[in-house]
Amino acid sequence: MRETGQTVVANMMRTDTVNLGSMMIMVADMIPPSAGTWLCHCHVNNHFEGGMYARFTVTP
Numbered sequence: 299m300r301e302t303g304q305t306v307v308a309n310m311m312r313t314d315t316v317n318l319g320s321m322m323i324m325v326a327d328m329i330p331p332s333a334g335t336w337l338c339h340c341h342v343n344n345h346f347e348g349g350m351y352a353r354f355t356v357t358p
């Protein structure tokens with residue numbers, strides 16, 4: 299999943315993309331730098347087309 303315009307810390311590394319295989323989960327920490335509505339999505343095209351994305355809103 300990618301947090302467009304945001305970065306996370308996962309496995310002690312700052313990144314904007316986290317690679318996950320089937321049936322995997324990962325915990326990532328994020329401190330959003332600004333308020334707004336953002337998109338979090340999968341980079342696998344058929345997953346994205348199948349709805350593997352979400353918006354999230356950061357309030358001030």
Ligand SMILES: [Cu+2]
Nearest residue numbers: 340342345350
């Ligand atoms: Cu996917």
